[in-house]
Amino acid sequence: MKVYSIYILNKAGGLIYQNDVNPGLNRLTANDYLVLAGTLHGVHAIASRLTPALNGRDTTNPTESHSNKNAAILSTGKVQDANSNKSGLQSIETDLFNLYIFQTLTGIKFILVTSPNPVVHNLQQINRELTNRGELSKQYDQANEVFKHLYIVYSDYVMKDPFYSLDMPIKSSLFDMKVKEII
């Protein structure tokens, strides 16, 4: 999986960080990036309203699963996945790129644009179904791993910068450097 770009959105959907990690990409204008961020924020929110299967199933279930997760952290002391994006838009997969969205409890969104899922060649056609699914979830897991590190680096190098003001664009070369290290 190759990472093309990273975006960070504040809880109002404003773009506060943008990093085209892959130098070969065509750039958009500064304004287009903002529009892109706002659109994703909106689509994500709309998607959360369009998941009837999840919402209609059982309203007591979700909170229970959260409590189970918290109870697990309390009893084992093991770190769990910090992603709270359960019913919103989670990923888009196309022939040209994949896009993943990670949201924290505080409403900050991390967005990753990556290379598409690997093509399955004809030779493997017999196992196509299986391989495909394996690759899909593999890339999804890889993206989640990147998100986890990204969030920790964000909490360290952005939130602890005394001159950073909340919800404003991140202009920190130290953070840039740490992001590059992750990828």
Add this chain to the structure above:
Amino acid sequence: MSKSSNNRYNGDDIWKNNTEKINSELFTLTYGSIVSQLCRDFNHNYHEVNNQLDKMGYNIGLRLIEEFLAKTGVGRCSTFKETVEVISKLGFKIFLNITPQIENWSSDNKSCSLILPDPNPLTEFVELPNLKDAEILKELWYSQILCGVLRGALQMVQLDVDVNFVKDTLRGDDKTEIRLKLNKFLKDEVPAGED
């Protein structure tokens, strides 16, 4: 430190592996010099010092919550009881390596007390100069910054909470007690996408 045996390991794993540690004396002394400097700056107006400490803590809390979530992965709590438990057994554990006792729940389950264990890491070397200045015993809440931190951090996860000290061993009380009171869960501000 009195801890019941079944939660002795709470937060230990995360605390051991995922957090950076500093010398606790450096921390205690730094905080002490901030408080004493504030007392001088505000001419020993201790109400104002409490306010300033609370404000500083609030600004810390707004940011600290991200680290807490990133390093633990805690999900949204379904009850305030659960929230307080997470604060005590994970939050205080990770950042201060203490586990306050939770006591005194009100009948509506909206307020409770956190009892900080002795010694409180902020006050290890502190003796309030009560002979020179009688007011200080009655007015200064030395560890007020903790209240601000809790208030700020909880606000970021859409909980409107009042936090204040009601007792402090520094003042000669029998224990150090922080009172938490849940005002409101700001449901409308919960980010879209959570189930």
